[in-house]
Amino acid sequence: MMERNKNFIIGVYSDPDQVKNAAKAIIKSGIRIHEVYTPFPIHGIEDVLGYKKTRLPIVAFLFGVTGTFLALFMQVWMLGIDWPMIIGGKDHIALPAFIPVTFELTVLLSALGMVGTFMVISDLKPYKKLRLMDIRITDDKHVIAIDIAANSMRVKDIQSVLKDSGADEINEKNFE
Amino acid sequence: MNKEVFIFTPGAKKNIAILAITGLVLVILGIILMMLGGGHAETAGAAHEISGHDFHWSQRLYTDLWINNIYFIGLGLIGIFFFAVQYAAQAGWSAPLLRIPLAFGYWLPYAFVVLVIVFILANFTGHWHLFHWLDQSLYAETLSDGSANPHYDPIIAGKRPFLNLGFYTIRTIIFFVVWIGFFIVMKKEHYAEDVDGKISHWKRLITMSAIFIIFFALSSAVASWDWVMSIDTHWYSTIFGWYIFASWFVSGLAAITLMVTFLRENGYLPMINENHLHDLGKYVFAFSIFWTYIWFSQFMLIYYANIPEESVYFVERLSSDIYAPVFYLNFMINFFFPFLVLMTRDAKRHGVFLKIVCIVVLFGHWLDFYLMVTPGALQENGGFGFLEIGTIMIYLAAFLFIILNGLSKSALVPKNHPMMQESLYHHI
Numbered sequence: 001m002m003e004r005n006k007n008f009i010i011g012v013y014s015d016p017d018q019v020k021n022a023a024k025a026i027i028k029s030g031i032r033i034h035e036v037y038t039p040f041p042i043h044g045i046e047d048v049l050g051y052k053k054t055r056l057p058i059v060a061f062l063f064g065v066t067g068t069f070l071a072l073f074m075q076v077w078m079l080g081i082d083w084p085m086i087i088g089g090k091d092h093i094a095l096p097a098f099i100p101v102t103f104e105l106t107v108l109l110s111a112l113g114m115v116g117t118f119m120v121i122s123d124l125k126p127y128k129k130l131r132l133m134d135i136r137i138t139d140d141k142h143v144i145a146i147d148i149a150a151n152s153m154r155v156k157d158i159q160s161v162l163k164d165s166g167a168d169e170i171n172e173k174n175f176e
Numbered sequence: 177m178n179k180e181v182f183i184f185t186p187g188a189k190k191n192i193a194i195l196a197i198t199g200l201v202l203v204i205l206g207i208i209l210m211m212l213g214g215g216h217a218e219t220a221g222a223a224h225e226i227s228g229h230d231f232h233w234s235q236r237l238y239t240d241l242w243i244n245n246i247y248f249i250g251l252g253l254i255g256i257f258f259f260a261v262q263y264a265a266q267a268g269w270s271a272p273l274l275r276i277p278l279a280f281g282y283w284l285p286y287a288f289v290v291l292v293i294v295f296i297l298a299n300f301t302g303h304w305h306l307f308h309w310l311d312q313s314l315y316a317e318t319l320s321d322g323s324a325n326p327h328y329d330p331i332i333a334g335k336r337p338f339l340n341l342g343f344y345t346i347r348t349i350i351f352f353v354v355w356i357g358f359f360i361v362m363k364k365e366h367y368a369e370d371v372d373g374k375i376s377h378w379k380r381l382i383t384m385s386a387i388f389i390i391f392f393a394l395s396s397a398v399a400s401w402d403w404v405m406s407i408d409t410h411w412y413s414t415i416f417g418w419y420i421f422a423s424w425f426v427s428g429l430a431a432i433t434l435m436v437t438f439l440r441e442n443g444y445l446p447m448i449n450e451n452h453l454h455d456l457g458k459y460v461f462a463f464s465i466f467w468t469y470i471w472f473s474q475f476m477l478i479y480y481a482n483i484p485e486e487s488v489y490f491v492e493r494l495s496s497d498i499y500a501p502v503f504y505l506n507f508m509i510n511f512f513f514p515f516l517v518l519m520t521r522d523a524k525r526h527g528v529f530l531k532i533v534c535i536v537v538l539f540g541h542w543l544d545f546y547l548m549v550t551p552g553a554l555q556e557n558g559g560f561g562f563l564e565i566g567t568i569m570i571y572l573a574a575f576l577f578i579i580l581n582g583l584s585k586s587a588l589v590p591k592n593h594p595m596m597q598e599s600l601y602h603h604i
Contacts, residue, residue: 043603057520088480096479099472 007174008034009158010133011144011167016042019142022165023048026144029161034147037137056114063113064106071105072098133173145173179443184584192573192580199569206563207233231557235306238298239553240564242306244571245294246403247427247545249287250420251575254428255280256359257392259366260385263378268598269455272447272589276439277432278366281359282582283575288352306553308332308409309339331410339406347402351395358388366590373592396421404545408552411489415474420548422467426510427541429459430534437527437534444588450525451602457524464514464537471507471544492551498558499551502543510540542568 013019016038023036023045036045079085080093090097119125133143144167146158162170210233255277262270298306305311314329315336332339362384369377397417405416413419433456439445478486493499514533523529550558590596 053521061519088482090480096472096476099476 007148007172008133009146009148009155009162010171010173011146011162011165012134012136012169012171013142013144013166014140014168016040016142018166019144020045020048022162022167023144025165026146026161031146031153031158031161032150034145034150037133037143037145039137039139039142042142056118059117060110060114063117064110066113067106067109068102070109071102074105075101131175134171141168179446180587180589182439182444182580182584182588184580188580189577192577195569195576196573199566199571199573202562202566202569203237204566206561206566207237209562210236231554232302232304233563234302235298235304236554236557236559236563237567238294238306239550239558240567241290241294242298242403242553243542243545243549244567245287245291246549247542248283248571248575249291250424251428251431252280252283252287253355253392253396254424255432256284256355256362257389257425258428258432259362260358260388260392263381263385264389266382266595268595269452269602271593271595271599272445273432273436273452274366274590274593275583275588276435277428278359278363279579279583280428280431281356281363282578284352284356284359286574286578288356291348307406309335309406310341335409339409344402347398351399354391354395358384358391362388367586369593370587370591375594378594396424404548407549408489410485411552413474413478413486413489415470419470419474422463422470423541423544426460426463426467427538429456429463430537430541432456433460433530434534434538437531439588441527447589447600449602451604452599453527453530454521454524454604455602457518457530460530460534460537461514461518461524464510464518467541467544468507468511468515471510492555493547496551496556498556498560499547502547502560506540506543506547509536510544513537513540 011022013022019036019038020042023033026033027048027050033049036042036049038045075098076093079087079098084092086092087094087097132138133145134141137143144162146162148155148158151158159170258277259274259281261267262274295306299310308314309332311327313325313327314332316325317328317333319325337343362381365377365381365384397420400417400420401412404420405412433453436445436448436456437453440448475490478490481487493503514537517529517533518524523533546560546564
């Protein structure tokens with residue numbers, strides 16, 4: 001999530017391996033990286049940046065379990081308690097026959113819940129104003145963004161570290 | 177110590193021998209108990225009175241041998257199938273471990289010999305037939321004196337064009353010849369790559385694998401009708417080929433995973449890391465669910481349609497004191513256990529969980545085959561005891577001995593596989 005009125009120094013790279021090594025070097029020099037933007041996933045970059053493992057699977061599991069019990073409760077209550085009917089000579093609560101619906105609802109709630117949670121935690125919402133560090137990250141360039149306010153180091157030093165790490169360009173980006 | 181070639185140490189051989197001897201002792205113990213009639217005397221006596229058939233302990237022994245045959249043939253076949261799938265998909269991650277599943281194929285020629293012996297023992301040594309359709313008295317509508325044949329079975333007689341000894345034997349022989357042929361040819365092609373490093377071997381293996389997969393898809397289905405489904409001769413299920421394949425595949429994957437972790441623990445395969453284990457774990461996880469899907473599809477349609485000639489199959493299993501517990505246990509340990517334990521990423525990446533799940537799944541799918549074969553073959557005379565455990569141990573010892581022996585013949589890791597580099601950097 002980006003806050004307002006922030007100033008960033010951005011290093012632009014053209015090679016995925018280069019950006020990985022650059023991120024390593026920048027972290028080693030004591031600079032905190034705000035975020036790395038790449039047009040495609042780079043394997044292992046999350047380890048370099050020290051990202052914590054996502055907890056999204058736990059969300060998926062919890063939503064899935066909710067779906068399972070919701071579906072079972074719905075069918076047992078509807079077909080077994082509220083309006084019992086004899087279908088195909090089975091018991092009112094014919095558990096094997098309920099499993100397909102239960103399965104579907106488990107998958108549905110799990111998937112929808114995961115997507116919804118992801119949108120909330122990533123602050124993806126309609127009419128959100130897009131803030132791009134550099135338009136070329138949607139094409140072929142990789143960008144390492146450094147938040148000036150989050151680092152005690154001088155801007156000039158940060159720039160020289162970026163330069164040493166092999167950045168093609170070093171720009172500043174201000175968001176109003 | 178050179179870790180490029182698997183060394184089949186005398187210690188390992190000794191352990192396998194101990195396993196086999198323990199199994200043999202248990203089998204003998206089981207036979208003695210049954211001969212003394214311990215616990216089974218009343219059941220057998222009652223069965224005698226009701227059905228008029230003599231129950232002899234050898235029937236249970238042959239049935240157990242047959243279950244093990246089918247189960248271990250499955251492991252051997254799935255080894256080759258897995259190898260072929262990796263080539264046909266041009267997979268990179270599995271390059272260093274390809275020779276482990278391939279080595280499972282060494283079992284097949286031995287399995288064929290044992291299969292033939294057990295088939296003869298189980299069908300032609302007494303008045304009992306493991307395969308009911310081999311009873312020749314079922315087919316004639318009238319007896320030689322012109323009176324109606326009381327044993328005549330129009331349903332089985334109608335299946336005769338397919339289920340007759342000649343065609344059955346031909347099918348079995350064709351399957352084994354082609355499977356073993358593919359195994360030999362693919363193995364040769366695969367090992368030839370080590371010597372000259374030409375890319376043509378890899379390309380040719382892709383074609384061979386694709387052809388093998390097609391043949392395997394057809395033959396495994398027909399083999400499952402022949403070897404398993406025809407025990408319940410009247411009954412049929414159109415999903416049965418898939419069902420057997422699913423059970424074979426997940427147990428084969430568990431065996432491959434277990435073998436890889438075992439080799440890794442002994443210092444072999446240094447390039448296999450938790451990323452590769454993760455992929456194998458995903459395979460076991462996914463195909464446990466796949467098996468459940470197929471198993472449930474078969475069960476639910478029969479349950480819901482409730483046609484007597486179909487549902488008798490599950491009535492036999494669920495209304496029996498012997499088989500009903502196994503039926504529920506089978507579902508628990510083959511679905512809930514791997515599903516819940518292997519669900520997280522960490523469980524798939526750490527050997528301990530993976531190993532426990534693989535062992536449980538391997539045993540669970542043995543029980544699955546037990547449930548397919550025993551109720552149809554032995555009816556109320558079945559059981560689970562020393563005899564079953566003993567025969568598993570003997571077969572396991574033989575299987576391990578043969579595949580480890582095969583594995584120790586040449587280098588464990590392909591030298592010039594074009595995907596090797598990709599596999600070394602495999603990261604998920």
